[in-house]
Amino acid sequence: MEKRLTDLDWSLIQSFVAVAETGSLSAAARQLNASQPTLGRHIRVLEDHLGLELFHRQARGFELTHKGQELLTPARDMAAAMADLSLRAAGQENRLEGDVRIACSVFMAHHAMPDIIADIRQKEPAIKIDLLPSDQSENLLFREADIAVRMYRPEQLDMITRHLGNISLGMFAAQSYLDRKGRPRGAVDLPHHDIVGYDANDDIIREMRGMGIPATRDWFAVRCDNQSAYWELVRAGCGLGFCQTDVARKTAGIEEVTVDFPLPVLPVWLTAHEALRHTPRISRVWELLEEALKPLVS
Amino acid sequence: MEKRLTDLDWSLIQSFVAVAETGSLSAAARQLNASQPTLGRHIRVLEDHLGLELFHRQARGFELTHKGQELLTPARDMAAAMADLSLRAAGQENRLEGDVRIACSVFMAHHAMPDIIADIRQKEPAIKIDLLPSDQSENLLFREADIAVRMYRPEQLDMITRHLGNISLGMFAAQSYLDRKGRPRGAVDLPHHDIVGYDANDDIIREMRGMGIPATRDWFAVRCDNQSAYWELVRAGCGLGFCQTDVARKTAGIEEVTVDFPLPVLPVWLTAHEALRHTPRISRVWELLEEALKPLVS
DNA sequence: GTTTTTCCATTCATAAATGAATAGCACGGC
DNA sequence: GCCGTGCTATTCATTTATGAATGGAAAAAC
Structure with a gap:
């Protein structure tokens, strides 16, 4: 029936x-x-x-x-x-335990976050962490993540946000590449070099053009949108590439290339849903993230 | 986990x-x-x-x-x-089949509806009927019923309603009772008679007082809120009682008592949710209900 | 005060839902 | 044109959920 x-x-x-x-x-x-x-x-x-x-x-x-x-x-x-x-x-909720989901860029997921999360796990063993590497703007509204680490100011309603500081960028290359191709002394030398760029993503091109450098897709001998793979390409000697200075400086076999044009900084924001500000495990993880990320920014 | x-x-x-x-x-x-x-x-x-x-x-x-x-x-x-x-x-939906839920008073569920539903079932064997006898105002909004037969004008929003006509009421008694106690000739005789009334439900009292008859709970020697049982009590000779004239006249051993005061009429309304007006099985049952109820009202 | 009624918690046999495995199909990439 | 990929539909062994049965407790009715 x-x-x-x-x-x-x-x-x-x-x-x-x-x-x-x-x-x-x-x-x-x-x-x-x-x-x-x-x-x-x-x-x-x-x-x-x-x-x-x-x-x-x-x-x-x-x-x-x-x-x-x-x-x-x-x-x-x-x-x-x-x-x-x-x-x-x-x-x-009032338990200081349970799952917390953190969203951040793919790149940050590869570099800064593993050590930070290892630290959080040690300090709060009852809190389990899910890490969502994503270069897309997560929709926190539907709670795909509890806390997000962002490189832009979040603009959703009902969110708490905090600007932790800025990450500086630099241009780097493998020593092996520089030994082979020479060390550029300024923007004028760049056309004589291989530069690792993105594929569909035109962030770099737009940024360079904004600085008056007439970059096109053809400038880049190697192109990859995946930022972690991108960095591995630079490290392998495929050409000059951009990176967060704190990450690059920790990488063996990499030299910073002098540039005579200013590079932008990346702001770093923490954001979470306002309704969760007093949830113990959320506020605790927020605290620990803030503590861990502050030294990485200026 | x-x-x-x-x-x-x-x-x-x-x-x-x-x-x-x-x-x-x-x-x-x-x-x-x-x-x-x-x-x-x-x-x-x-x-x-x-x-x-x-x-x-x-x-x-x-x-x-x-x-x-x-x-x-x-x-x-x-x-x-x-x-x-x-x-x-x-x-x-566009199927002329499936379930239709009809809400109506308990009394109507006992008397008029069984024959009407038998008729609907014969005419539309693919339509199954659920009958909800209830003397409470059903909330059609949450679709506890698809169609309701009401004795008052439905006032919910987004409903379609149709006034079919009015049911007349009369006062009746069992012949056995009248033979024993005599036939009242008017309101003045009522205090000398047993009248079957309601218990907690004060509809009758309020209606009589509205007509200037100073009825109280004590007037009623037998009281029952269940309307079907109420009618059985009247039929069994427990006293005078009110009933829809069409139902009473079909009941053997019952006589209509002359009253010299006007009794109210009961309006009969069909109502259903506006969004269902074009649903085939709903509009078909509506049609059949209307056809079957029209002859019962004036 | 006793009995009845209605409720919740628990157990476990049964029923129903799930997902692993698989086949087949169509689209996209090379 | 072929191969790889991603999809849906189907089957059936396994897992999970359900509900009948039951016990116990408290409130309501007498």
């Missing part, structure tokens, strides 16, 4: 939102820490229950039908209410 | 709302068509996950803590969004 709509299991809507937003059962399964057959069954059960076809089945995923689109609005309202609830719940 | 908050199963919130609003695991289980141990586990899992105590355990049920109260707001937002979603889904 067909059940009433009020008997609909809310977790089916949870699955519906995930599939609608990711575009596939597999991606939704990864997002919800479930499996692809499970998500597939949830969508089928939901469609049978509502008597509606919510998705067009494509070879490479699911696409919302118009009817499915119509239902996504209230479904997202449920997701927003759920996020609100979990935020309020987290804000009320 | 403790899971992230975003991994919280939304159906736990569904259970949370039900327990919060009903005040007990058992009542919530009945409401959600689940079992008491299941609801108990859901609340425990939710509390463990959030790290919060949401309810005080009482001997006769669960009472929200302050923290639980705080979370009820977003939890109810989820419920509201779910109701909106299921309404939109229902509004989009």
